[in-house]
Amino acid sequence: MPAQSPAGRVALWRGRSGRVSAFADRCPHRGMRLSHGFVRGETLSCIYHGWGYAQAGNCVRIPAHPALTPPETVRVATQHVEDGGGIIWISAGEPTGGPPRFEGLAPVRSMTVEAGIVALEEATGTSIAGGLLDYTNADTSVRLLLAPESPARTLMHVLIDEDSNPDERITASRAAEALRRAAEHIERGGTGR
Amino acid sequence: MKLYDYVLSPSCYKVRLMAALAGVKLDIWPVDFHPGAEHRGPELMALNPAGSIPIFEDGDLVLTESSAMLVYLAAKAAQQWLGNDTAMPAARVQQWLSFSHRLTASLGAARLHEMLLRPGNIDALRGQGTVALRELEAGLIEQRIRGQNFLASDRPTVADIACFPYVALAPDGGVSLDPYPAIRLWSRAVRSLDGFIEMPGIHRLHELKPEPGPEGGEA
Amino acid sequence: MTRNAMMDEWYPVGLVSQLDAHGRSTALMGEPIEVKRGDDGTATVARSDGRHLPVCIRYGHVWSSLGDPQKPLFAIPEADQPGRRLVDVGVVRVRCSPLRAVENFLDIAHFPFVHTDILGSEPHTEVQNYKVEIREDEDEVWATQVRFYQPQAAKSAEGGITTEYMYRVPAPTCSILYKTCPPRPGEWDVITLFVQPLAEDLCDVWPWMALFDDETPMTDLIHFQQTIFVQDRSILENQIPGLLPLDPGMEIPTRADLTSVAYRRWLKRHGYTYGAQLVAQ
Structure with missing residues (x-):
């Protein structure tokens, strides 16, 4: 892929x-x-x-x-x-150690956001800490691992408590959609388009 | 069963694909859609005043909507493809059959604009196509979480066939599929089905065949 | 921009059969142009400032040039042979360099992977040695004695045959393929690729054919060639870089690619570089 x-x-x-x-x-x-x-x-x-x-x-x-x-x-x-x-x-180069581990978390999905990390932080109201961004929507909390692809595009990996059941995972996926809409709205406004 | 067909039309391909998967042999009537615009000629307009293809005939029955053709073929020859055993999958099949028309109107129109120079507001079409692809991706993510690899249930239905062609051919209209990992997996699942056939723009999954041996025989 | 040698070449800009008074708005090498049937019934091609461009009607297409063509359009003597059916395949737009579109047309090694079970199939992937030359008198690239296993020689044919091909490049964005003609041994079917360069990375491709085939309905002939070309389209739109690299270090040819090597050398020699990348980036 x-x-x-x-x-x-x-x-x-x-x-x-x-x-x-x-x-x-x-x-x-x-x-x-x-x-x-x-x-x-x-x-x-x-x-x-x-x-x-x-x-x-x-x-x-x-x-x-x-x-x-x-x-x-x-x-x-x-x-x-x-x-x-x-x-x-x-x-990209020769790594000095293994990749970070996020204990207790499991991936739900990866999605492309047409917004930069600043807009994503603004949309969540928090900042990246320990490599992850926290986002809470209604009762659902997800952790986001962000990989910038360009200044206005981010690959967002959605992580959730590994003990979550399928319903909670689906809710997390929908919460991430809401976050994407919010961040892209901010991104569009921020660039004056 | 007779299909008025154009080899580059994803809507016609849906019907050819469903027939191949259901093991039904169609009587194919090639229509010179491009460059000849035969679908707008008097003979085909008499059959379908909307001036679109595919057109499907079986005895007295004339169908001009591809979703109806898929349902007819499945009901005749492959009823498990209807996905209507219980309320939930039956409703999901209808949801995605209706949704598939948005794919035609967005990704399909973008493809016709970019490939065969048909008129259209390309940026708007691509934007609408991207919205639809995001919905499909989200739907497939949720299905995977439920342990189901297809749109309406754990097995393929007419809904998958209705959505697959315009999605797979989105890059023809300049809409990348790179951002959609669940669509990628689903597309591979559809292309791996027994009896699957291709259309131009959708390549064979060569991995389904073993590597030829060094002497040119099968490995 | 310096004047490119390709300015003075003829390019296809429309189908004669679709010429009307309403006109077709298109482009040639970045210049918007209008192709229409004039009041006297003849084809006219004009720039947006109203200036008329040279016009030639040949091989089912209207041809024009932004510059001052020094030669008439290349000859295809077979096109005038009695008994051939002339097939207007129609236009397909591709977001790629016009030169990449021609180079792909000259290539046979991709048949098993891109035109699977039609023009080629595994395990019959080997490309035998063939002859390539730049014919100095005609100033054309030729590849002859090209043989390749074809699994579906004709719609009705059972099993495969070894098909022989000859390729000819008489102009930077046009190629003619001569192919074994099963109903008439000794004659060649003529399949052409006429490419209209809209921009360096965008082209309208007009395949056209002159065949000995009295059996197959015209629509089937059109659909067959459209199938083949649209199978190539997703390849052409995904090559990196988009422009054809003329720097030998950029891509790795093998013996199977000798036609492409000669084509690139010929382009470079003439300064036919619209759609080409000269230095690796």
């Missing part, structure tokens, strides 16, 4: 073994976005010409030349990925 990182667009994918990888979202052959590709076993292949890449980013298959062992120079840039507590983390 497509995703954003500080180093640009990435193609996130999971091999059959369950291992997650992050590639630069561009096939070096013809520039096609690899996030449109397909996964067989532990290989991500480009939808355009079927060039296949192993988790290390090296090309392992060029279908137009089945007998050819692809040269080592054909590779895609990879980024460091960690799968922690239901959240996938990408590190």
Whole structure:
């Protein structure tokens, strides 16, 4: 699937073994976005010409030349990925430690908000603390993990108490929709549009 | 059963797809929608004064709304696709069948504008399409929390087929699907169904087939 | 902006069969233009300031140019052969470089993945060696002896065949494909891609065909070609960068891509760079 990182667009994918990888979202052959590709076993292949890449980013298959062992120079840039507590983390450089852990919380959903973090903070009436933003709507409390994609766009991961039942999770999802509407309203007003 | 069909029309594709999934063979009549505008010609206007396709005929029955065609095909040949065993899924099916017309009017019109140069206010159409995609994403998130992978129940229904084509083809109208992870999973679930067929703009899920072996045989 | 060599080329701007007095508002290389049938019944193409542009009617399309074409429009002798059916496929707009649209048309290695079970299928993915040249006399790029396994040779055909193709690039945004013609061995079906550059990253594509086929209804022929092109469209709108890179370091060609390599070299040589990226960014 497509995703954003500080180093640009990435193609996130999971091999059959369950291992997650992050590639630069561009096939070096013809520039096609690899996030449109397909996964067989532990290989991500480009939808355009079927060039296949192993988790290390090296090309392992060029279908137009089945007998050819692809040269080592054909590779895609990879980024460091960690799968922690239901959240996938990408590190643009070499990480010094593991990703943060949010004990007792479980992810509900990820959603794109057409607003910056400042507008989200204003909409919640609180500020980010310990890496998370708290939001309470009626009786529902959610914790938000925010990844800025641009000054006016944020990827918002909605977390909730891991003991929540399905009804509470659905309520949390709806609360996050309300927050998005509020933050986007603030963002539009704030830029005078 | 006869379908007046255009290969690039997502509404026509709904009917072809439902028929393929239900194992029904259709008698396909290709209509020169573009560039010939045959759907606005006297013969087809006589059949459907609205001047739209698809048009579906079975004996005396003439249908001009794709949702009705899906229901007819399911009722005839694949009743589990009606999803009407109990009140809740039956209502959800109707909810999403009606909702699917908003997809046609927004994402569908944006696609016609961007691809086949039809008139329209592209920014407004994309905006309406984004609102609809967000509703669909939220609905699918809630279904997943309930342990159900399809729009109306834990198995696919006509509602999924009514919504799938215009959603899958949203990028044709310049509306990205990148922000919608639940739509992505649902789209893959639909495309993985036994008997699924594609239309131009919706590629084959090549992962469903094994990697060919080094000698060119099946691995 | 410096004057681009592509200014003096002919480009398709509309279908002759759809020409009317009401006109079609379109664009050529960023310039708004109006294509219509004039009072005397002939086609006119004018800029927004009213200045008339050169007009040529050929291969089912109206052609025009922002500059001063030094040559007549390229010849397709087969188009005048008796017995061929001429197919106006109609326009499809694509948000991509006009040069990327042509390059994709010259490529066969994507058939199994993009035109699955129609023009190609796994495991028949291998591209055999073929011949590529820039013909100096005609100043055209040619690829010949291109062979590829085709699973669905015709609508009625059972099983696949090896189809032979020849590709020809007579103008920077036009290509002609000659393809094995099952009903008439020894003749070639002609399938063209005429691309109207609206902007460097936006084009209207006008496929057109001249076929030996008395059986297939016209609408089926149109739908087949529209199917193929629209399958390519989602690829073309997702290539990065959007402009065609002429810097050899930017993308990695293999033997299967020799037509593309020759096409890019030919574009560079002539300064046909509208829609191209010259330096890696």
